[in-house]
Amino acid sequence: MIHIQADCSRCQGLCCAAPAFDAAQGFGHDKPAHQACCHLQADFRCGIHDRLGEAGYPACAAYDCHGAGPQLTAHLANQPAWSQRADAAAVFDAFLAQRRLHEQLLLLRLALPRAAGLGPELQRLLVRVEAAAEACDGGAAAALEAESRALLRGLRASLAPPLPPGR
Secondary structure (H helix, E strand, O other), X not given: OOOOOOOHHHOOOHHHOOOOEOHHHOOOOOEOOOOOOOOEOOOXXXXXXXXXXXXXXXXXXXXXXXXXXXXXXXXXXXXXXXXHOOOHHHHHHHHHHHHHHHHHHHHHHHHHHHXXXXXXXXXXXXXXXXXXXXXXXXXXXXXXXXXXXXXXHHHHHHHOOOOOOOO
C-alpha cells in the first residue's frame, strides 16, 4: 500500500524545485518551475525550515506532497539525484504527476467508506491509481484524475441532500 504521508527525510527536496512559487501566495519569493528554491541546501533540506512562517514562507509550511516525493525518490534510488541529471526537468514533471496520483489516492481512500452503491467501482479505480502510483507512472495521472473526479462527483451527488422544491 502506498503511503500518502509526507516524509521530507526520505525525499530530495522535489517540492522545493519542481513547482513554481508565487510570493503573493505565501512562498516568500517568486520562483519559476524547475528551479531550486534559494533556501534548498546541497543535502536537499530547507535552510529555513525551522522558521518558515517568520521568514515569509507560510505556504511552504502548509504544503503537503502526500508522500509523492519520497515515493519518487525511492523509485529513482539507483539513479543520480535530480540536481546531477541533465534530464532534471523530467524528474520534476514526474514528481508533479506523482503528486497528482497521491492526491487521488487520498481522496479515493477518504471517499471509500461513504461510497455505498459506488463502492465496487471506486475500489477498482483505487486499485488502478495505487498501481500507477506504485510504478510512478505519471503518464497515467491525467486520465486517472479525470476518472476519479467524475466518480467523486457522482458520489457527491448521491450523498447531497435533495434541494427543497422551487430551488
